[in-house]
Structure formats: structure tokens, C-alpha cells
Amino acid sequence: xxxxxxxxxxxxxxxxxxxxxxxxxxxxxxxxxxxxxxxxxxxxxxxxxxxxxxxxxxxxxxxxxxxxxxxxxxxxxxxxxxxxxxxxxxxxxxxxxxxxxxxxxxxxxxxxxxxxxxxxxxxxxxxxxxxxxxxxxxxxxxxxxxxxxxxxxxxxxxxxxxxxxxxxxxxxxxxxxxxxxxxxxxxxxxxxxxxxxxxxxxxxxxxxxxxxxxxxxxxxxxxxxxxxxxxxxxxxxxxxxxxxxxxxxxxxxxxxxxxxxxxxxxxxxxxxxxxxxxxxxxxxxxxxxxxxxxxxxxxxxxxxxxxxxxxxxxxxxxxxxxxxxxxxxxxx
Amino acid sequence: xxxxxxxxxxxxxxxxxxxxxxxxxxxxxxxxxxxxxxxxxxxxxxxxxxxxxxxxxxxxxxxxxxxxxxxxxxxxxxxxxxxxxxxxxxxxxxxxxxxxxxxxxxxxxxxxxxxxxxxxxxxxxxxxxxxxxxxxxxxxxxxxxxxxxxxxxxxxxxxxxxxxxxxxxxxxxxxxxxxxxxxxxxxxxxxxxxxxxxxxxxxxxxxxxxxxxxxxxxxxxxxxxxxxxxxxxxxxxxxxxxxxxxxxxxxxxxxxxxxxx
Numbered sequence: 001x002x003x004x005x006x007x008x009x010x011x012x013x014x015x016x017x018x019x020x021x022x023x024x025x026x027x028x029x030x031x032x033x034x035x036x037x038x039x040x041x042x043x044x045x046x047x048x049x050x051x052x053x054x055x056x057x058x059x060x061x062x063x064x065x066x067x068x069x070x071x072x073x074x075x076x077x078x079x080x081x082x083x084x085x086x087x088x089x090x091x092x093x094x095x096x097x098x099x100x101x102x103x104x105x106x107x108x109x110x111x112x113x114x115x116x117x118x119x120x121x122x123x124x125x126x127x128x129x130x131x132x133x134x135x136x137x138x139x140x141x142x143x144x145x146x147x148x149x150x151x152x153x154x155x156x157x158x159x160x161x162x163x164x165x166x167x168x169x170x171x172x173x174x175x176x177x178x179x180x181x182x183x184x185x186x187x188x189x190x191x192x193x194x195x196x197x198x199x200x201x202x203x204x205x206x207x208x209x210x211x212x213x214x215x216x217x218x219x220x221x222x223x224x225x226x227x228x229x230x231x232x233x234x235x236x237x238x239x240x241x242x243x244x245x246x247x248x249x250x251x252x253x254x255x256x257x258x259x260x261x262x263x264x265x266x267x268x269x270x271x272x273x274x275x276x277x278x279x280x281x282x283x284x285x286x287x288x289x290x291x292x293x294x295x296x297x298x299x300x301x302x303x304x305x306x307x308x309x310x311x312x313x314x315x316x317x318x319x320x321x322x323x324x325x326x327x328x329x330x331x332x
Numbered sequence: 333x334x335x336x337x338x339x340x341x342x343x344x345x346x347x348x349x350x351x352x353x354x355x356x357x358x359x360x361x362x363x364x365x366x367x368x369x370x371x372x373x374x375x376x377x378x379x380x381x382x383x384x385x386x387x388x389x390x391x392x393x394x395x396x397x398x399x400x401x402x403x404x405x406x407x408x409x410x411x412x413x414x415x416x417x418x419x420x421x422x423x424x425x426x427x428x429x430x431x432x433x434x435x436x437x438x439x440x441x442x443x444x445x446x447x448x449x450x451x452x453x454x455x456x457x458x459x460x461x462x463x464x465x466x467x468x469x470x471x472x473x474x475x476x477x478x479x480x481x482x483x484x485x486x487x488x489x490x491x492x493x494x495x496x497x498x499x500x501x502x503x504x505x506x507x508x509x510x511x512x513x514x515x516x517x518x519x520x521x522x523x524x525x526x527x528x529x530x531x532x533x534x535x536x537x538x539x540x541x542x543x544x545x546x547x548x549x550x551x552x553x554x555x556x557x558x559x560x561x562x563x564x565x566x567x568x569x570x571x572x573x574x575x576x577x578x579x580x581x582x583x584x585x586x587x588x589x590x591x592x593x
Contacts, residue, residue: 080543084366100544107546109366148544173449174537176530181441187448 039070040244041091043082047075048273049197050282051118051225052095053266054289058251060265066250067243087111089230092237093244098223099151102305105323106314112231113324115245117252118224119290121215125159126183126193129208133189136212137163145175145188152192154311155219162218196284201277220303223290226324234325245328249293259286294329369549378553384538385557391533393561395451395523399458403515406459407466408508414467415474432464436522440529454526454534461522462515469511473504509573516569520562535561 044052055073058064064071074091076082082094083101087109095117096104104111125144127133133142139160146152157167175182179191180198184205193199199209215221227248229241255262263282267274301320308314351371357363358370365373378385410428414421436457447453477500485495527536535554542550 078543080546083546084364084548088364088367104546107366109364109546149541150545174530174532175444175449176440176528178441178444178530182444182449182530185445187444 039072040064040093040240041072041074042093042244043074043076043085043091043095045076045082045095045097045225046079048073048270050263050266050273050278050285051196053262053282053285054117054251054255055095055248056251056266056269057255057262058247060269061251061254063250063254064244064247067247069240069243069247071244071247083109083111083228086228087230089233092229092233092240094228095225096228098226098301098304099308101226101228102308102318102323103151103314105318106308106316110230110232111228112234112322113226113228114234114241114328115227115248115293116223116225116290117227117248117293118285118288119294120224120288121213121219121222122194122196122224122285122288123155123192124195124211124213124216125156125190126198126202126212127190127210128183128202129210131186131189133210135163136160136217137165139190140165140169142189143171143173143187145173145179145182145191147175147177147179147192149174150313154308154313155214156192158219158307158311159212159214159217196281196288197277200280200284204277204280220307221300222304223300224288227293231322234327238328242328245293249329252289252291252293255289256286292329294326366546366548369552373549374552374556377549378556381550381553385535385553388533388535388538388554389557389561391531392520392523392527392535392558395454395526395534396458396519396561396565398451398455399519399522399526400462400516402455402459403462403519404466404512407463407511407515408470410463411467411470411474414471428464428467431460436460436525436529443526444529449530449532453529454523454531457526457529458519458522461518465514465518466508466511469507469514470504473507474500476507477503505577509569509577512569512573513566516565517562520558520565524558 042055044055048056059071059073076085080100082091082096083104085091086094087104093114094111098113101111101113125136125139127139131142133139136159144156146156153172156172160167160170173182173188175188175191179193180201182188183191184202184207191198193211195211195213199211202209227245234241259282263279266282267278298320301323305314305317305323309317355370355372358368369377410424414424443453443456447456481499482495485499490498523534524536524539527534528540531537535558539551539554542548542554
């Protein structure tokens with residue numbers, strides 16, 4: 001009996017030691033693996049959409065390879081992950097809306113923009129004709145659905161204020177991320193939406209969309225998707241970043257010159273996206289890809305940052321040279 | 333009593349150890365604040381944002397309360413139906429089990445259409461998660477009475493109603509409380525997930541919004557608040573259990589809870 005319990009004790013001790021060893025190894029693994037991966041890790045702002053066609057074209061056509069780099073395109077689990085992971089250097093480059101980047105910069109994340117993928121705003125307010133909405137002022141006394149505060153309420157208030165509707169004259173409802181559904185089920189009368197996605201989406205479902213682009217109603221111009229990185233990387237691997245921007249610029253040029261081939265390349269890489277909606281979304285997005293992946297509009301950066309500051313979305317402003325750099329753009 | 337204090341000291345010491353490891357680890361490995369904030373930073377934000385956390389917490393607590401009420405009353409009713417009708421048991425049980433496999437996000441749109449963006453959709457999500465452990469534990473509890481006891485009562489000419497109130501229900505209370513303790517913990521998660529579908533207030537809402545604004549310290553402060561709410565609710569159920577089940581409090585704690593021995 002005593003012997004048996006001693007044996008059991010020994011066994012227990014042994015397996016305890018083993019458990020501790022495995023635990024330590026598991027904890028250490030991420031530190032050991034670390035940054036050794038040679039490929040440039042690029043995290044999308046969202047799951048793959050036609051917004052990313054030039055990036056996939058550059059990767060699939062070997063434009064990055066021609067520049068001497070390998071790329072690894074990653075999909076985030078959460079829309080705020082790309083910014084966090086680029087700041088923490090778990091990925092080298094992240095795609096993100098310019099506005100979200102300015103917010104992250106003001107929250108203290110070490111990031112800087114190095115280029116642009118989509119150079120215009122894509123957002124705005126979407127309603128349906130069947131709800132009796134024809135012009136923006138028709139939203140007076142109606143309900144507007146949004147996903148994220150405080151940013152979206154600020155944008156929609158600016159737009160409505162530009163047509164003389166004050167924030168007391170309409171109702172804001174948080175509808176989570178099922179925005180289209182809440183619009184179609186008439187839980188709200190309008191939603192924040194993208195002109196290249198939700199607009200064709202409701203049209204394909206047989207409704208008549210009425211869309212109000214944000215930049216036409218007082219919201220400063222902005223880039224829908226920019227490329228950001230950790231400033232440390234600019235010091236350590238400037239050539240890699242230059243190669244990435246050059247490859248992407250070629251991808252954009254190719255996409256604009258051969259729009260049909262570009263789409264087929266994209267759909268071949270993402271077969272699950274081959275449907276009518278994505279094909280239409282691509283048609284709409286085509287004019288908005290940034291020429292040469294360029295990013296050199298100081299006035300736009302200044303205005304957008306001042307706008308976010310004035311409306312209390314960010315608590316402080318950043319010098320422009322800490323927000324973006326155009327040093328990687330090829331001279332055209 | 334001394335034993336009770338001793339067990340609290342053990343908890344406090346372990347908590348302190350975990351927090352110091354976390355604090356030291358964050359500084360030692362230079363973990364950025366936007367990936368994992370240090371506990372000191374979280375506590376600071378927790379105390380400076382108390383009014384905010386309190387106002388959102390009150391909404392979540394209301395959703396939890398309503399969800400618990402719906403889940404527990406629905407769960408016990410279903411358990412009774414299942415226990416007394418073998419036919420309905422075989423009809424219903426597979427669906428009750430399958431209901432737990434459905435990710436809430438898949439049916440979120442339906443919930444929103446049926447219940448809107450207010451209190452009821454969150455309470456429903458919480459209730460959907462809560463009712464399952466209640467049903468399973470209650471059925472097990474009702475079945476825990478051994479057949480000899482029932483035979484004896486039948487021979488004493490007790491009717492089923494008397495057997496239920498005097499034997500089955502008291503005998504199943506320990507299992508029902510096991511289910512309640514599980515359920516009340518899950519209800520916190522349920523209400524939070526419910527708020528992710530779309531909400532204007534609540535701790536789950538605060539978490540999503542703070543995460544989008546990269547205020548990760550506030551995300552963790554919300555998690556801390558949620559945990560405190562969960563602990564509070566658990567303690568409440570535990571106190572009610574001790575009060576109600578005084579008659580069966582053993583001199584020494586048995587190894588397993590539930591059952592009737």
C-alpha cells in the first residue's frame with residue numbers, strides 16, 4: 001500500500017514536471033520563432049474584397065517577386081487587429097482606412113502611413129427609395145443605423161447638418177454589424193454604407209438604393225484604404241518597403257490597364273468571392289485605386305485630422321511628418 | 333469560520349501572484365499597451381472610469397436578470413415536461429441539445445427582427461444559453477430519487493403531487509442549484525454576446541466601441557467589471573443555496589455535488 005502510494009507520488013511528480021516543461025515551451029515558442037520569417041506579412045483591413053484586387057494581382061503576377069520580396073497576405077480576425085499587429089510588428093504592413101489610422105495614431109500606436117490603395121472615400125449614407133427618401137434632408141425625423149461610435153455618429157451628424165438637419169431632428173441607432181439587414185427589415189431608415197458594396201448589394205436584392213456620398217455633404221476628403229507600418233521598420237528595412245510599394249503600384253497599373261484580367265486573377269486566388277455582387281463591386285471600385293499607390297496630399301491629411309479633433313474623435317493632433325511619408329513612392 | 337478566512341487568503345494570495353507575474357511580464361517583455369495592458373493601468377482606468385462602467389454595467393445586469401428569469405423558468409418547465417412525458421422527452425431532447433450548437437451570430441439577425449435592438453434581444457440570447465444547464469440538471473435531479481423510496485410512498489398511498497412536493501422537488505434542489513450556478517455564469521457571457529449584435533449601452537457594447545478606438549485598457553476594465561458582476565451573481569446563488577439547503581448541509585463536504593445521498 002505504502003509502496004503503491006509512493007509510486008503514485010513519483011508518477012505525479014514526474015507528470016507535473018512534464019506539464020511544467022510543456023507549459024514553459026509553449027510560452028517560449030512565440031519568442032523563439034519571432035521575426036525570422038523573411039516574407040513581408042501584409043494584413044488586410046477586412047476579409048478579402050474587390051478593394052484588394054491590385055494587391056492580389058501584384059502577388060499572383062509576381063510583381064513583388066520581381067522586386068525581390070516575398071509577401072504573405074493575412075486576413076484579420078477583427079477590424080482593429082491590423083493596426084495593433086502592425087504597431088506590435090507581428091505584421092510588417094497593414095491596410096486600414098485613413099480615419100482609423102489617425103485615431104490609432106492619436107491613441108499612441110507607433111505607426112506611419114507609407115502609401116495608399118484607395119484614394120477616395122467610399123462611405124456615406126444609404127437609404128431606400130421605398131422609404132420615401134430622395135434627398136438627404138428627407139432623413140429628418142427618421143432613424144439612422146450605425147456600427148461604431150463615436151466616429152460614425154460624428155460623420156452622419158456632419159452630413160445632415162450640411163442640409164440643415166440638426167442632431168435633435170433624427171435618431172441614431174446602434175445596429176451592430178448587420179447594417180444591411182436592419183435597413184431591409186426597416187428597423188432603421190438609413191445606414192452608414194459603402195458605395196461599392198452595400199449599394200449594389202441592396203440593388204441585387206431588388207430594392208432601389210438612394211446613396212449620399214459623405215464628401216458631398218461636408219465630410220472632408222479621405223482615403224478609404226492606406227498602407228501603414230511601424231516607423232522602426234522604415235529605419236531597418238527601407239528597401240523592403242520600397243519594393244512593396246513599387247510592386248503594389250505595378251499591380252494598380254496592371255489592374256487599370258487590364259481590368260478584366262485583374263478580376264479573373266483576383267477571383268482565381270479567392271474563388272469563394274466569385275459572385276454577381278463582387279463583380280459589380282469591382283466595377284464600381286475600379287476608378288478609385290490610387291495612382292502609383294500615392295499618398296502625397298498634405299492638405300487632405302491636415303483637414304481630416306483637424307476635423308476629427310474638432311469633433312472630439314481624437315484628443316490631440318500629430319505633426320504631419322509623423323502621420324505619413326512619401327519617401328517610398330516612385331517618381332512618376 | 334477560520335477555515336473560510338483561510339480559503340479567502342489563499343485566493344487573495346494567488347490573485348496577487350498572478351497579477352504580479354502579469355505586471356512584471358508586461359514590463360519585462362515590453363508587451364505594448366494596445367496588445368495587453370498592465371494590471372496597474374487597467375486598475376487605474378477602472379477607478380477613473382467607474383461612473384461610465386457603472387452606467388453600462390447596470391444595463392448589462394438588467395439584461396442578465398431578465399435572461400436568467402426567462403432561462404430558469406423556461407428551463408424548469410421544460411425539465412418537468414421531459415420528466416413526466418417520455419414521448420415529449422424523445423421529441424424534444426435532441427432539439428434542446430442541438431440548440432446549444434447554434435452560434436448566436438447565425439441567428440442574431442432573426443433575434444433582431446423579432447425583438448429589435450432593445451433589452452429583449454439580449455435577454456433572449458442570455459436565456460438561450462442559460463436554459464440548457466438548468467434543463468439537464470433539473471431532469472437529472474428529478475431522476476435522482478431511487479425507486480425504493482417511490483415504491484414505499486406508493487404503498488403509503490401518496491399521490492404523485494405529494495411525491496413531487498415532498499420528495500422529488502427537495503431531492504432535485506441540489507442539482508437545480510448546480511445548474512443555476514452554471515447558468516448564472518453563462519448568462520454574463522450571453523448578455524455580452526447579445527450586445528455585440530447591436531446595442532446602445534452595456535458592457536459588451538462598451539468593449540466593442542473601446543476596441544475600435546484602440547482603448548484596450550478600457551476593454552479590460554469592462555472585462556474586470558463583467559467578472560465582478562459574475563462573481564456577485566454566483567455568490568448570490570450560493571447564498572440562496574446554503575439557506576434553502578440547510579437541512580442537507582453535511583458535516584463534511586462530499587466530493588461530488590448534486591445527487592441525493
